[in-house]
Structures are given as C-alpha cells and as structure tokens.
Amino acid sequence: MRIKIQYFASLRELVGIHMEEMSLEEGSGIEDLMRKIKERHRPLMEAKRILVAVNGEYVDANGSLREGDLVSLFPPVSGG
Numbered sequence: 815m816r817i818k819i820q821y822f823a824s825l826r827e828l829v830g831i832h833m834e835e836m837s838l839e840e841g842s843g844i845e846d847l848m849r850k851i852k853e854r855h856r857p858l859m860e861a862k863r864i865l866v867a868v869n870g871e872y873v874d875a876n877g878s879l880r881e882g883d884l885v886s887l888f889p890p891v892s893g894g
Contacts (some may be wrong), residue, residue, distance in 0.1 A: 815840055815881040819851065824889045825864065828857040844868070844877040847885065863890045 820833050836854075838847060844866055852858050865888040866873055879885070 815842070815879070817847070817879055817881075817883045817885055819847075820884065820886045822886065822888045825858065825861065825887050828861070829855040838879065842879055843875075844873055844879065844885075845875045847879060848875070851887075861889065864888070865890060 816835055816837055818833060818835050821829050821831065826832055836847070836850065838850065848864070848866070858864070866875075866877070867886040867888070868877060868879065868883050870884075870886075
C-alpha cells in the first residue's frame, strides 16, 4: 500500500524534505511505518519522541494504516 508522510518543524530539518510517499505491506501499522522511516532517515533515530497523526487524528504506535493515508509527523510540543 502507498501512503504519504509529512514532516513538520525540526523533523523536516532532520530529514531535509517536507513530504514523501512510501510503500508498505498490506496490514502494516504505525510501528512498522516508524521503523521503516527511521531506517531511511537515520537522523530521526535520535528523536526522543515523535507525535503521529493519520488523516488529521493523533494515533499511538498501535494505530493501523490504509492505502492512501496521510501521516503527519511532529516533534513534541511544549508550552508555558
């Protein structure tokens, strides 16, 4: 299946791109995707935490993926 991945803020700077498409095996989930992304973009292995949204909804590592999903990756946000 094909999905699109968007990188935001410092994650975009680490990978050097804003968006890419990636192929995954049918039935793959967020955990599978993150493993593949970190293999492709080694600097992301240093990121302590990455927030993941699928089609605009935040998900955890157990989330599932479907053909055509848009996955957005964000660094943790802190405020004060």
